[in-house]
Amino acid sequence: MELIEYPDREMMMVDVAQRIAGDLNSALMSRGQATLAVPGGTTPGPVFDVLSAADLDWAGVSVLLTDERWVPEDSPRSNTRLLRERLLTGRAAAARLVPLYAQAETPEERLAELSAGVAAALPLSVCLLGMGADMHTASLFPGADRLEEALAPEAPPLLAMRAPGATEPRITLTAPVLKGAMHVHLLIAGAEKRAALERAAQAGPVAEAPIRCVLPDATVHYAE
Helix, strand or coil, rough: CEEEEECCCHHHHHHHHHHHHHHHHHHHHHHHCCCEEEECCCCCCHHHHHHCCCCHHHHHEEECCEEEEEECCCCCHHHHHHHHHHHCCCHHHEEEEECCEEEEEECCCHHHHHHHHHHHHHHCCCEEECCCCCCCCCCCCCCCHHHHHHHCCCCCEEEEEEECCCCCEEECCCCCHCCCCCCEEEEEEEEHHHHHHHHHCCCCCCHHHHHHHCCHHEEEEEEE
């Protein structure tokens, strides 16, 4: 694990965006295409704002979420909505969105077709992750109903997930997909997340701190 500490959050967001742009450009130069996975929530929004203006061949970039709440895109809780508003705009509007939601009552009803779309975009060139104070990442929550399956080396790329405290069902990339990214960046801010990172960096079961599945190969970006 490489830890980079920044004097403030604004500097961190700009630097992370520039690093991701560089990683994507390298993938585009070597393979002609690239895949970027990003988290939802409000924390990465400033990264998206900077990244969307990057001078890249965005038409060769596939973008997907690391996880999604099973809600329609017009819901304020939709990560896809955030992605369209803050990343897939400006120059980055030319990128291809790989969906993690399709209209249905439950994620299981559309899991096969969504999984096929994700599988076609793998491996990830760049994966940007967040982490909760409970040490979850994506929708790999401690105590989630299919966590053990999602952490297994032979896990499918995409799983439906339900967890205590998660209001809606989720759909999430699994550990092998996250770990298989060429570049993994973990973005955290604040003392509570720093304390959680220090706990996760200690030896212990991955199921108790799912972020452990990617920490060894991650570049961690932190600002108070």
